[in-house]
Amino acid sequence: MIARATADPPSRLGWVGPARRTWFRHPERTLAGVALLAWGLVLVQVAGHRHGSWLQAQATWLTMVGAMMIPPALPMARHVALNSKRQRRQRGAFLFVGASLLPWVAVGLVLVTLSGPAGLSEYRQMVLGVSLLLAAAWELTSAKKRALKKCHRTIPLPAHGRKADIACVKLGLNYGRACFGACWALMLPMALLGHLSVTLMLVMTGIAVAEEVVRKGYRLAPAAAVLLTVAGTMVLVLG
Amino acid sequence: MNSGEKLVAKVPNVVLENVQDLTITQVTRVRRDVWKLATAQQWHATIAAYAEAVRIMKTRPASDPTSWAYQAAIHGNAVADTWRNTCQHSSWFFLPWHRMYLYWFEQICRAAIQTSPNVDASTKANWALPYWNYDRGTPTNQLPKAFRDTTTPSGDPNPLFVAGRNPSMAAGGGMPASVTSAVAALAKHNFTGGAGGPATSGGFGGPITGFNHGGGPIGELENVPHGAVHVTVGGLMGGFNTAGLDPIFWLHHCNIDRLWEVWDRQTNPARSNPSTANWTTNQSFHFRSASGADVTQVSGGVVNTRTQLNYVYDQFNLPFIRPDLLQRIQRLPFPIPRPIPLPAGFTAPAEQEQPDRPAELAGASEDPVVLAGDTVATSFSTSGAAAFTADAAETADPERVYLNVEEIRAEGQPPTPYEVFINLPDDDETTDDHYQVGLVSLFGAAEASDPESEHPEGIKYVFDITELYKALKGAGLWDEADVKVTFKPVRVEMPEGASAAFTDAEPQADAPVTIGRVSVFYQ
Ligand SMILES: [Cu+2]
Numbered sequence: 001m002i003a004r005a006t007a008d009p010p011s012r013l014g015w016v017g018p019a020r021r022t023w024f025r026h027p028e029r030t031l032a033g034v035a036l037l038a039w040g041l042v043l044v045q046v047a048g049h050r051h052g053s054w055l056q057a058q059a060t061w062l063t064m065v066g067a068m069m070i071p072p073a074l075p076m077a078r079h080v081a082l083n084s085k086r087q088r089r090q091r092g093a094f095l096f097v098g099a100s101l102l103p104w105v106a107v108g109l110v111l112v113t114l115s116g117p118a119g120l121s122e123y124r125q126m127v128l129g130v131s132l133l134l135a136a137a138w139e140l141t142s143a144k145k146r147a148l149k150k151c152h153r154t155i156p157l158p159a160h161g162r163k164a165d166i167a168c169v170k171l172g173l174n175y176g177r178a179c180f181g182a183c184w185a186l187m188l189p190m191a192l193l194g195h196l197s198v199t200l201m202l203v204m205t206g207i208a209v210a211e212e213v214v215r216k217g218y219r220l221a222p223a224a225a226v227l228l229t230v231a232g233t234m235v236l237v238l239g
Numbered sequence: 240m241n242s243g244e245k246l247v248a249k250v251p252n253v254v255l256e257n258v259q260d261l262t263i264t265q266v267t268r269v270r271r272d273v274w275k276l277a278t279a280q281q282w283h284a285t286i287a288a289y290a291e292a293v294r295i296m297k298t299r300p301a302s303d304p305t306s307w308a309y310q311a312a313i314h315g316n317a318v319a320d321t322w323r324n325t326c327q328h329s330s331w332f333f334l335p336w337h338r339m340y341l342y343w344f345e346q347i348c349r350a351a352i353q354t355s356p357n358v359d360a361s362t363k364a365n366w367a368l369p370y371w372n373y374d375r376g377t378p379t380n381q382l383p384k385a386f387r388d389t390t391t392p393s394g395d396p397n398p399l400f401v402a403g404r405n406p407s408m409a410a411g412g413g414m415p416a417s418v419t420s421a422v423a424a425l426a427k428h429n430f431t432g433g434a435g436g437p438a439t440s441g442g443f444g445g446p447i448t449g450f451n452h453g454g455g456p457i458g459e460l461e462n463v464p465h466g467a468v469h470v471t472v473g474g475l476m477g478g479f480n481t482a483g484l485d486p487i488f489w490l491h492h493c494n495i496d497r498l499w500e501v502w503d504r505q506t507n508p509a510r511s512n513p514s515t516a517n518w519t520t521n522q523s524f525h526f527r528s529a530s531g532a533d534v535t536q537v538s539g540g541v542v543n544t545r546t547q548l549n550y551v552y553d554q555f556n557l558p559f560i561r562p563d564l565l566q567r568i569q570r571l572p573f574p575i576p577r578p579i580p581l582p583a584g585f586t587a588p589a590e591q592e593q594p595d596r597p598a599e600l601a602g603a604s605e606d607p608v609v610l611a612g613d614t615v616a617t618s619f620s621t622s623g624a625a626a627f628t629a630d631a632a633e634t635a636d637p638e639r640v641y642l643n644v645e646e647i648r649a650e651g652q653p654p655t656p657y658e659v660f661i662n663l664p665d666d667d668e669t670t671d672d673h674y675q676v677g678l679v680s681l682f683g684a685a686e687a688s689d690p691e692s693e694h695p696e697g698i699k700y701v702f703d704i705t706e707l708y709k710a711l712k713g714a715g716l717w718d719e720a721d722v723k724v725t726f727k728p729v730r731v732e733m734p735e736g737a738s739a740a741f742t743d744a745e746p747q748a749d750a751p752v753t754i755g756r757v758s759v760f761y762q
Contacts, residue, residue, distance in 0.1 A: 025597050082437050083758075085600050085622065154697075156646040156755030159603040159619065 027081035027089045028074045031097055035074075038066035046195050054113065057194065061108040064190050065101055068205045069179065072212035073100055076151075076175055080168055083157050092157070092168045099172025103180040104187065111191040125235055128189050128196065132232030135185035135204075139225035145218040147181030148211055150174075183208050200231065268345075268367035268550040270497070273490055274379040275553075276369055282392060284362045285369055286385050286399075291355045292348035293486050294398040304527035305347045311483030313340060313526065315686070326479060327524075328683055329441065329457045329698065330448040331431050331513060334499045335538035336524055337492050341368065342541070342548050343526040343534065344489060350529035367550055370493030373419040373468065377734065380413035382472070386487050387411065399486045403474035405655075405731060412731035417658050417678050418467040421498050424460035425505065430513055432456060432701075438598035438641040438760040440701040443502055443510075447517070456699045460502070465495050466680025467656045471729055477652040479686050497552045500544065504555055512542050598641055598762035602722060607646075610657055610681075611751040616725040621759050637761035640708040642724065644679050644700040646755025648688040653681035653752050657726040661707060662716050674711075676702045678729070681752055697755075724757045 023029070041063045052060075077093040084092035138144050155171050158164045186204045189196060207224045214220060276283035282290075299306035314326040327336035345368045352358050352366055373380045386399045387409060408414075427443035439446060445458035457466070468476075468491055475481040475488075482488050503510050513519070519539030528534045545551050602621030609615070642661065659676040679700050687698045711717040 079437075082597055083600060154646065156607060157603070158605045158756075159600060159758070163605055 026078065028078040028093055030090055031070055031077050031093055032074060035067060035070035038063050038070065042067050042195070042201070043198065046198060057112050058108055060194055061112045061191065062105065064195070064201070065104040065108070065187070068187065068190075068201060068208065069101060069104060069183070070097060071205060072179065072183075072208045073097055073175065075213055076100075076154075076171075079154060080157065080171065084164065084168075085159055088160065088164060092164065095165060095168040096172040096175070099169040100176035100179060102173065103176045107180075107184075107187070107191055115192045124193060127192055129232045129236035131185070131189040131192065132228050132235060134188065136225040136228035136232060138185040139221040139228065144182055144221060147178050148218045150178035151182060151212055153178070179212070182211065203227065203231070266365070266549070267545060268365065269553050270367045270493055270550055271369050271553045272372050273369035273383050274372065274375065277383040277385060281384050284359060285366060286383070288352050288355075288358045288362045288366050289348065289369065289486070290385070290391065290398045291357055292351040295351040295355065296347065297398060304531040305350070305529060307484070309527070310344055310347065311481065314483040315479030315481070328461065328479070329445060329687075331445040331458070331518055332448070332522060332524075332538065333445045333458060333461050334496070335518075335541050338496050338499070338541045338544075338548075339524055339526055339536045341489065341492055341496060342550075343528060344368075345550075346529040347527075368493050369490055370497055370552065371487065371490040372494050372497070373414055373464065374416075374421060377413050377732075380415075380419050380732070381411050381734070382408055382487060384411075401475055401485045404476070404485070405471060405473035407731035407733060408472050410733070412733045414468065414471050415729060415732055417463070417675070418471050418656060418729055419464050421460065421464055421501070423463060423677060424458075424498070425502050427459050427502075428508060428510065430511065432458075437600070438639075438643060438701055438762060440641070440703060444499070444512075447513075456701050460495065460498060462680050462700065463678050464498075465491075466682030467678055467729070469682045470653055470656045470680050471731065473652075473654065477654075477682070479683060493552075496544075497555070500552065501555050513538075598639070598760035601637075601640075601759045601761045603756050603758035604724075608726065608754040608757060609751050610653075610726055610728070610754065612654065612728055614725060614727045616663070616723055617757055618721055618723045619757070619759075620720045621722050621761075622719070638705075639703060639762040640705045641760040641762070642676055642702045642704045643756070643758045643760060644702075644754055645697070645758065647679075647681070647684050647697045647699065647752060648755065649681065649684035649750060649752040650688070651685055651750030653684050653750065655728045656680045656682075657728055659702070660725040660727065661704065662711055662718075662723050663725045664716070674707075676704055676707060676724075679726075684752055685750070722759060726754075 045060055045063060073096075077097050080096045081089040081093040153174065155167060155174065157167045157171070186208055190201070195201075207220075207227065210220050211218065211224065271285065273286065276285050293307060296305065296307040296310065299309075301308035301312075303309060326340070327333050330336075348368070349366055353363055358366075371379075371383070382404075385397070388397050389400050391397050405412075424443055429442045430444045432440045432442040432446045439456060441456045441458035441461065443459055445461055446456050469482060470477050472485070472487060472491075475485040476491075503512065520537050523535045523537045526534050526536065540547055602619045604617040604619050606617075608617045642659070644659065656678050658678050660674045661676050663674045677700075681698075684698055708717060
């Protein structure tokens with residue numbers, strides 16, 4: 001018994017109906033666009049050079065972070081937007097997502113900086129295989145389950161002013177910390193090696209999104225662990 | 240009455256392992272109003288037999304599925320399994336799950352009674368759980384005396400008594416109408432809530448969810464009187480994990496179960512239970528039969544108590560009008576902003592269809608509100624209705640207005656529910672009703688605050704205040720720059736002549752509740 005739609009009066013934008021309703025119901029669409037853009041850049045980068053300057057390595061890492069870590073954050077970004085005043089919806093959602101990515105920026109500054117000179121790419125197969133198995137193992141820990149639950153924790157969002165901005169950033173930091181706890185192992189191979197195959201990155205994003213978006217997503221962890229173990233073993237055995 | 244039929248043939252999706260159970264369930268049982276029984280006789284045979292069943296169940300070890308401890312653990316327990324810790328709250332499964340729970344509990348009680356030499360043959364043959372209809376004024380809003388006495392007439396410990404209840408209730412205090420009245424719930428036209436977004440209410444019976452132990456928006460009946468009575472009785476009744484240990488719990492839930500049927504029987508417009516397979520058949524629940532066997536049921540198997548479960552209630556009247564409330568209606572300076580108890584035949588004010596667009600935040604409190612036992616208020620500004628319209632419909636006024644009470648955190652069991660008012664002008668108690676939005680029961684607030692819980696976002700209340708908003712606006716009492724929301728702790732009404740020591744013993748706020756945000760949404 002869900003309430004049915006009442007007829008929409010014609011809007012100033014001149015378009016009505018389901019498309020318009022979906023548009024207003026999903027303010028996180030802008031961030032979804034940013035994630036898609038990042039995927040586009042990833043495809044371009046994969047096709048191009050692998051090794052570049054420090055700056056290039058950082059840019060590559062941040063593009064992958066945007067492509068892979070924004071999608072799981074979209075439901076919470078939507079929560080932020082719908083709980084903000086209309087004129088603040090995008091601002092709130094962007095502040096939230098921006099703050100949530102900060103732990104990954106820090107990871108980039110440390111790991112990406114160190115991994116290049118360490119010459120890890122010479123042992124690419126091994127590093128990749130082992131980190132996939134590590135990610136599989138992490139899936140099965142209770143720490144991962146706890147982190148996933150924390151990802152859904154919200155805080156009060158004031159309606160306007162600096163307090164509203166601060167709350168969005170704070171929620172982003174809380175979420176980012178929890179998300180880092182849940183996904184660090186999934187992102188490790190990218191931090192160490194740069195790009196992987198697009199298929200593998202899509203699979204990993206799929207896992208992150210499914211676990212974050214589905215209620216009780218931790219129930220998917222065993223399946224994710226199997227998937228990652230198969231991938232890791234294939235990389236190690238088949239090369 | 241299909242008394243000759245076997246129960247198993249009438250209940251789809253029920254697996255009955257023990258044929259012994261069937262022999263005692265072949266007549267349609269009548270669940271009766273405990274206060275009618277208690278008025279006739281404090282220890283009416285039906286009440287005494289219930290006490291006997293509780294006593295027998297308490298002698299069984301907690302590992303026995305038919306024991307008192309195990310039955311309470313089905314509702315809430317530190318450790319979850321297929322049967323335990325499975326109660327459904329903040330969900331459209333709240334009503335069917337508790338109906339099943341009561342059904343199997345009643346079977347277990349009935350089987351226990353059969354073994355007792357202290358129960359007469361006619362009671363053994365006809366016994367059904369009584370229900371506690373607390374909404375018929377004094378004394379029905381008090382705990383029946385058989386549940387308050389520490390000993391039985393023979394001097395033995397009374398199995399129906401538990402320590403730790405709200406001292407005022409234990410002393411014979413009565414719950415106010417804001418706690419006991421189901422009128423706001425019964426007025427709901429839809430079983431489930433609205434079209435999504437932050438202002439989605441739970442409708443009459445709860446929001447559409449999967450298996451849901453707690454957290455999230457709540458159905459109106461689950462809030463009041465259900466949650467409000469839980470918290471006002473207090474003690475064991477105040478928490479998920481202990482509620483089933485207070486014998487009054489089962490009578491309280493029978494009343495909630497009865498109110499579901501009262502709602503369903505209303506016409507104008509006709510009410511209907513959900514019909515989608517996600518509600519009727521796709522989600523099954525596990526219980527234990529009188530022999531301790533595993534039984535499963537689905538919501539579609541419990542919608543008709545007479546034909547599917549072999550019991551009925553003795554009456555289904557709409558809540559009747561109370562003289563004190565009638566007086567207040569006549570004093571109202573403007574149209575009634577919210578439904579209040581009216582006689583049978585009463586038609587709820589038309590509940591408008593919810594516009595199919597997300598509600599928009601109009602304003603919210605800047606800082607959390609701490610409920611610590613006293614009246615407390617918060618004020619904030621809302622954006623004018625005109626500003627709201629540009630993005631949605633080009634109408635001058637919002638079609639619907641909501642008050643959300645959200646981001647609620649509680650460290651421990653909330654000591655009392657709180658009545659919620661909007662733009663209360665002064666401390667004059669006689670005019671409060673004109674500004675009352677509803678009540679937050681806070682039942683389950685602590686459970687949903689646990690970061691380990693499935694719903695760490697806490698519980699949430701969504702009130703549709705459209706009518707009140709219009710009334711206040713019409714009376715010039717809605718100022719966009721200053722919307723005030725007041726929370727008043729519920730006070731138990733002491734009967735005349737009750738000792739002063741008890742009236743002072745109001746629940747203490749040893750566990751303050753924090754309301755993270757109070758907000759107004761326009762739609
Ligand atoms: Cu309950």
